Amino acid sequence: xxxxxxxxxxxxxxxxxxWAAKELTEKGLRVLMLERGRNVEHIKDYVNATKxxxxxxxxxxxxxxxxxxxxxxxxxxxxNEKNLSFWVNEKESPxxxxxxxxxxxxxxxxxxxxxWGRQSxxxxxxxxxxxxxxxxxxxxxxxxxxxASWYDHVERHAGIAGSHENLPQLxxxxxxxxxxxxxxxxxxAGRVKKLxxxxxxxxxxxxxxxxxxxxxxxxxxxxxACWLGCPYGAYFSxxxxxxxxxxxxxxxxxxxxxxxxxxxxxxxxxxxxxxRVIDAVTDQTTDYKAPVIFLCASTINTTWLLLxxxxxxxxxxxxxxSGELGHNLMDHHFRxxxxxxxxxxxxxxxxxxxxxxxxxxxxxNLFGDKREYLRGFGYQGSAGRxxxxxxxxxxxxGAAFKDSLTEPGKWGIGATAFGEMLPNHxxxxxxxxxxxxxWGLPVVKIDCGTxxxxxxxxxxxxxxxADLLEQCGAKNVNSYDNPYFPGMGIHEMxxxxxxxxxxxxVVNKHNQVWDAPNVFVTDGSCMTSAACVNxxxxxxxxxxxxxxxxxxELNRRNL
Amino acid sequence: MSSxxxxxxxxxxxxxxxxxxxxxILGGMALIGxxxxxTGCREDExxxxxxxxxxxxxxxxFLDEVADTILPTxxxxxxxxxxxxxxxxxxxxxxxxxxxxxxxxxxxPAIDAATMKAHKVxxxxxxxxxxxxxxxxxxxxxxSFMEARSDAMEKASEAHMPDPRKESAPGADAxxxxxxxEDPPSHYFRMMKELxxxxxxxxxxxxxxxxxxxxxxxxxxxxxDYHKGDKAWAPHx
Numbered sequence: 001x002x003x004x005x006x007x008x009x010x011x012x013x014x015x016x017x018x019w020a021a022k023e024l025t026e027k028g029l030r031v032l033m034l035e036r037g038r039n040v041e042h043i044k045d046y047v048n049a050t051k052x053x054x055x056x057x058x059x060x061x062x063x064x065x066x067x068x069x070x071x072x073x074x075x076x077x078x079x080n081e082k083n084l085s086f087w088v089n090e091k092e093s094p095x096x097x098x099x100x101x102x103x104x105x106x107x108x109x110x111x112x113x114x115x116w117g118r119q120s121x122x123x124x125x126x127x128x129x130x131x132x133x134x135x136x137x138x139x140x141x142x143x144x145x146x147x148a149s150w151y152d153h154v155e156r157h158a159g160i161a162g163s164h165e166n167l168p169q170l171x172x173x174x175x176x177x178x179x180x181x182x183x184x185x186x187x188x189a190g191r192v193k194k195l196x197x198x199x200x201x202x203x204x205x206x207x208x209x210x211x212x213x214x215x216x217x218x219x220x221x222x223x224x225a226c227w228l229g230c231p232y233g234a235y236f237s238x239x240x241x242x243x244x245x246x247x248x249x250x251x252x253x254x255x256x257x258x259x260x261x262x263x264x265x266x267x268x269x270x271x272x273x274x275x276r277v278i279d280a281v282t283d284q285t286t287d288y289k290a291p292v293i294f295l296c297a298s299t300i301n302t303t304w305l306l307l308x309x310x311x312x313x314x315x316x317x318x319x320x321x322s323g324e325l326g327h328n329l330m331d332h333h334f335r336x337x338x339x340x341x342x343x344x345x346x347x348x349x350x351x352x353x354x355x356x357x358x359x360x361x362x363x364x365n366l367f368g369d370k371r372e373y374l375r376g377f378g379y380q381g382s383a384g385r386x387x388x389x390x391x392x393x394x395x396x397x398g399a400a401f402k403d404s405l406t407e408p409g410k411w412g413i414g415a416t417a418f419g420e421m422l423p424n425h426x427x428x429x430x431x432x433x434x435x436x437x438x439w440g441l442p443v444v445k446i447d448c449g450t451x452x453x454x455x456x457x458x459x460x461x462x463x464x465x466a467d468l469l470e471q472c473g474a475k476n477v478n479s480y481d482n483p484y485f486p487g488m489g490i491h492e493m494x495x496x497x498x499x500x501x502x503x504x505x506v507v508n509k510h511n512q513v514w515d516a517p518n519v520f521v522t523d524g525s526c527m528t529s530a531a532c533v534n535x536x537x538x539x540x541x542x543x544x545x546x547x548x549x550x551x552x553e554l555n556r557r558n559l
Numbered sequence: 560m561s562s563x564x565x566x567x568x569x570x571x572x573x574x575x576x577x578x579x580x581x582x583x584i585l586g587g588m589a590l591i592g593x594x595x596x597x598t599g600c601r602e603d604e605x606x607x608x609x610x611x612x613x614x615x616x617x618x619x620x621f622l623d624e625v626a627d628t629i630l631p632t633x634x635x636x637x638x639x640x641x642x643x644x645x646x647x648x649x650x651x652x653x654x655x656x657x658x659x660x661x662x663x664x665x666x667x668p669a670i671d672a673a674t675m676k677a678h679k680v681x682x683x684x685x686x687x688x689x690x691x692x693x694x695x696x697x698x699x700x701x702x703s704f705m706e707a708r709s710d711a712m713e714k715a716s717e718a719h720m721p722d723p724r725k726e727s728a729p730g731a732d733a734x735x736x737x738x739x740x741e742d743p744p745s746h747y748f749r750m751m752k753e754l755x756x757x758x759x760x761x762x763x764x765x766x767x768x769x770x771x772x773x774x775x776x777x778x779x780x781x782x783x784d785y786h787k788g789d790k791a792w793a794p795h796x
Contacts, residue, residue, distance in 0.1 A: 052763065052774070053795060059646075059761040063653040064609070182781040222776040225795045347786075352779035353795060387791060388760045388770070392753055395702055397694045402630040402637075405760070406769045408791040 014111025017296035018242030023547035037107035046229025098447035121533035141509035162206035184383030205356035208236035224353030265310035299524035338465035339414030340474030357382030381415025417461035646758035666747025
């Protein structure tokens with residue numbers, strides 16, 4: 001046992017963990033940040049960031065050997081040659097599936113903040129009161145007013161490019177200039193404004209890429225190579241944003257290769273005392289003590305840790321007294337939308353590779369609209385001119401064929417819907433005692449599926465986009481609804497939800513575990529519902545808010 | 560179960576047809592990956608080591624000429640200059656299933672036989688015009704083959720796209736390699752054509768000469784004038 005050298009321990013170094021470390025160190029706490037994976041040093045370790053596309057043996061594609069190594073990742077687009085090292089080693093860290101759940105993980109310093117999609121939207125009041133209004137699951141213990149200033153706070157540091165739209169369902173924030181719509185998108189956006197009574201909007205995607213230099217970080221260079229790691233630090237990641245801020249305080253200790261096996265719990269004091277760590281390389285076990293613990297290991301992984309903790313007191317793990325630990329796993333369901341072509345504008349093109357597109361905020365079940373399902377969806381899409389791959393399906397060989405492909409093709413436009421998935425007690429993660437990972441820990445077993453509400457919503461998600469495009473003059477419009485399995489959205493949420501009552505929720509309105517108030521869960525695990533917007537910005541805001549509360553409580557000697 | 564499991568057969572067919580039509584509009588992305596529909600998923604293939612004999616120099620030279628007939632030198636260098644034959648060999652070796660490797664490799668003597676039949680000369684000794692006429696005929700073959708197979712497989716297959724996020728990024732060829740290698744088609748000339756296009760347009764010559772490649776654009780301009788003849792932008796990642 002070591003004497004406490006730290007005021008707080010942060011488990012995980014991704015989007016939430018990075019924010020916890022930054023906020024806690026800037027408020028004067030000595031923080032130990034534990035990361036189960038390797039270190040990834042900003043810029044230096046972005047090994048492929050400046051590699052030319054033609055330098056990859058398979059030009060970014062996948063090989064049979066890669067598919068064998070990554071049996072889960074291969075289920076969707078993330079398996080590729082270019083940023084393979086940012087995805088978890090599945091052989092070392094398996095999991096079990098009762099129903100198919102595609103769990104795409106990033107185990108390294110920075111976590112998935114290195115390769116996230118960067119779309120950044122605030123939740124609205126409609127999202128926070130949805131459970132209460134339609135009687136689903138339990139009520140959120142907070143409302144938009146509780147978090148609005150924290151959105152301001154994290155946006156100011158992270159840097160979000162976006163436009164002010166004054167839409168109640170998608171509150172404006174502290175934006176850098178938007179990355180504008182291109183010619184094709186502007187055309188359709190203008191028509192949408194006229195055709196849908198001001199109820200639907202095509203707006204520039206709000207994105208955590210810097211449209212201008214910001215807090216010492218460079219502006220986006222429009223390379224659209226974000227998921228390789230940005231040598232300009234021009235998108236938000238732990239490495240570009242929160243880690244340097246935390247390091248600057250001189251109060252941060254970052255330990256990679258540190259797998260937290262359990263939260264240590266003192267049943268007399270009803271407090272956690274620290275964490276137990278296995279060194280991922282040496283297998284050596286070390287205990288670390290601190291009065292405050294932030295769990296930011298990612299949804300599922302944070303709950304996996306809770307399931308293994310304080311089992312001498314609660315066989316189901318720390319936070320299980322509610323009966324809800326591990327339950328209510330959510331994602332955003334998607335892979336459904338529509339596409340079409342746009343005539344004309346053949347004298348227009350664009351310059352630079354914009355790392356975002358357009359967004360259509362939710363309009364279903366709002367402002368008097370009433371559907372047979374609950375909640376709603378938003379669309380993410382873009383317009384552009386077709387590239388060479390348009391030729392694959394067409395007839396053609398020879399000189400004229402080749403030369404035609406060196407020029408851009410027709411304009412096309414398309415959008416994919418991201419829909420809210422309802423919380424459901426039956427969607428859960430548990431420990432699988434029959435299967436162990438490389439370090440001998442029982443793996444998680446995931447049992448999750450979508451339901452009738454999502455099925456009904458998907459009809460609108462496909463049909464609405466096709467209708468919009470047709471009304472706006474697009475040609476050859478087609479909708480699609482491709483198989484979706486939970487997890488594919490990489491927006492996993494829930495399993496340690498916030499609530500007002502310790503009997504029905506795992507954490508309270510300040511993200512404190514009801515059964516251990518000095519343990520804070522601020523990553524996606526704490527989500528009580530899923531909304532339809534990308535969740536990471538909300539994790540940032542919740543984490544900053546909880547860190548502020550924790551430091552105040554610590555100073556009041558309440559923890 | 561996923562909500563998709565409850566979709567009717569008719570809905571599956573409808574959206575599958577949609578996928579195929581969409582691909583023609585938006586640059587082929589969907590259809591490239593959509594070849595998974597046709598060949599199906601063969602999970603068992605992945606674990607088997609590839610024990611095939613390596614492609615010979617003669618085979619690679621042959622593939623270079625096939626690629627160069629599809630994408631010849633014009634005002635910009637052709638596919639042979641971009642070493643597309645060697646690229647095809649790497650992709651077939653590393654990314655194709657055993658069955659598809661065989662289909663692809665058997666295509667080499669098949670092209671030779673077709674050339675011999677049509678022009679009484681081997682493909683390697685045929686004139687560029689003779690080669691072109693042979694490959695034009697094979698191109699029609701592969702297209703009708705693919706269409707027939709996709710119709711036949713429709714009921715048994717799930718619609719499948721390689722990258723749902725790229726679906727909404729028309730004009731982006733960036734995911735093409737992933738899509739092409741995810742599941743190759745099973746007509747040898749379709750394979751050769753796909754790999755020729757991928758190999759050429761993602762090569763240094765293809766990206767910097769046939770297309771315009773700017774490593775670091777530095778800014779985004781949502782609307783610039785386009786003049787006929789201006790090259791298309793090459794993607795990055």
